[in-house]
Amino acid sequence: MSNHQRTNSPAPSDAVVSAKGAARARSGHPWIYRSDVTQKPKAESGAIVRVVDHRGRFIARAHYGKESEITLRLISKNDVEIDREFWLTRLRAAAEWRKRVVSDTDAYRLVHAEGDLLPGLIIDRYGDCFVLQTLTRGMDALKAMWVELLVAEFQPRLIVERNDAKVRQLEGLPMINSLLHGEAPHEFPITENGIRFQVDLLEGQKTGAFLDQRENRAAAMRYARGRGLDCFSFHGSFALHLAGGCERVAAIDISAPAIERARRNAELNEIANVEFIEANVFDLLRDYDDAGERFDTIALDPPAFAKNRGAVEAALRGYKEINLRALRLLNPGGVLITCSCSYHVNEELFLGMLAEAARDANRAVQIVEKRTQSRDHPILLTAPETYYLKCVVLRTMD
Numbered sequence: 001m002s003n004h005q006r007t008n009s010p011a012p013s014d015a016v017v018s019a020k021g022a023a024r025a026r027s028g029h030p031w032i033y034r035s036d037v038t039q040k041p042k043a044e045s046g047a048i049v050r051v052v053d054h055r056g057r058f059i060a061r062a063h064y065g066k067e068s069e070i071t072l073r074l075i076s077k078n079d080v081e082i083d084r085e086f087w088l089t090r091l092r093a094a095a096e097w098r099k100r101v102v103s104d105t106d107a108y109r110l111v112h113a114e115g116d117l118l119p120g121l122i123i124d125r126y127g128d129c130f131v132l133q134t135l136t137r138g139m140d141a142l143k144a145m146w147v148e149l150l151v152a153e154f155q156p157r158l159i160v161e162r163n164d165a166k167v168r169q170l171e172g173l174p175m176i177n178s179l180l181h182g183e184a185p186h187e188f189p190i191t192e193n194g195i196r197f198q199v200d201l202l203e204g205q206k207t208g209a210f211l212d213q214r215e216n217r218a219a220a221m222r223y224a225r226g227r228g229l230d231c232f233s234f235h236g237s238f239a240l241h242l243a244g245g246c247e248r249v250a251a252i253d254i255s256a257p258a259i260e261r262a263r264r265n266a267e268l269n270e271i272a273n274v275e276f277i278e279a280n281v282f283d284l285l286r287d288y289d290d291a292g293e294r295f296d297t298i299a300l301d302p303p304a305f306a307k308n309r310g311a312v313e314a315a316l317r318g319y320k321e322i323n324l325r326a327l328r329l330l331n332p333g334g335v336l337i338t339c340s341c342s343y344h345v346n347e348e349l350f351l352g353m354l355a356e357a358a359r360d361a362n363r364a365v366q367i368v369e370k371r372t373q374s375r376d377h378p379i380l381l382t383a384p385e386t387y388y389l390k391c392v393v394l395r396t397m398d
């Protein structure tokens, strides 16, 4: 008898979900919220449980996290054993995909959580060093296994855990940064699109670098010309990509350590036409505008302005301000590469905001490209939350 036909009383170890929860799971979404769990499983938080509907029909195997609003994270729609072999198969599938889509760097995301059907697990690869984030109870309970699998598959020099992501607090998990394997230095250079960047896996922002923008930085390189401006530069990422095509570039970040690192990255690449400025982008764009400065290529890659739904309106005001100013600063024919990594500001809201900014700047603007996160950060079609990064390339026409 197939799983779909079986109707049984749910076992005490099963998680029973409401009709709404069942429908959501069957639509392909990997999360079930606490409010849709009608019978909590008799299981430890972090355990793998069977998820069934009120008639006992099997829906999925899932990680159970009783502390989290997202109480069940679906792992498999098949009623199979979730063992080391199962996880290894998923890890290998993720690695195979990267072999196909990553060729321009030694630093990329090997596992992108729900996007790779590995909910709550992030693994970033920096050459022969790996950074692990276990963001849910279930994945955290498997940390030792993931280290063992990475050692067996890739023979890494170093594995670091960057479990300082705030989302762990929602799962009742502690903040930890530590060395899990190896003892090599955690600061070393990586190469992306032919440019070298010094990364610090234990101390740097994110897991050391913003890997999700790699393909967008390569795109920006193709548009670079004239006078360039990289706003929210971090360690010089877009600026150093623009430097080859631009006569000169200004790179701005509010963080002194980021600007210092950016300067050192320019030296590492013997790039001399980039000026690094520690400043607040909001203030500096206004000052440039007041002073009548003009640019030909601008990148805007701010941090997420909307961390939750309630913050969307304020975030849109912030996005509009910087985009309006950037559009005003562009010479005719100038290109703006503008990004938002706020999931809550979706593509429609982002494009709407850009249209308003163009209108208020009184510029005719073309959309040259609509882009998203690099392909090593896959988007699961049925989980909109996995599509968070918008990158739009615009061109001013007048």
Ligand SMILES: C[S@@+](CC[C@H](N)C(=O)[O-])C[C@H]1O[C@@H](n2cnc3c(N)ncnc32)[C@H](O)[C@@H]1O
Pocket: 205, 209, 210, 213, 231, 232, 233, 234, 235, 237, 238, 252, 253, 254, 255, 258, 279, 280, 281, 282, 301, 302, 303, 304
């Ligand atoms: C999303 S990251 C930028 C990533 C970078 N563009 C890259 O591709 O690697 C955002 C950066 O903005 C900086 N930042 C945040 N608020 C800022 C502000 N008001 N003015 C200037 N920089 C800011 C942070 O220090 C951080 O480095």
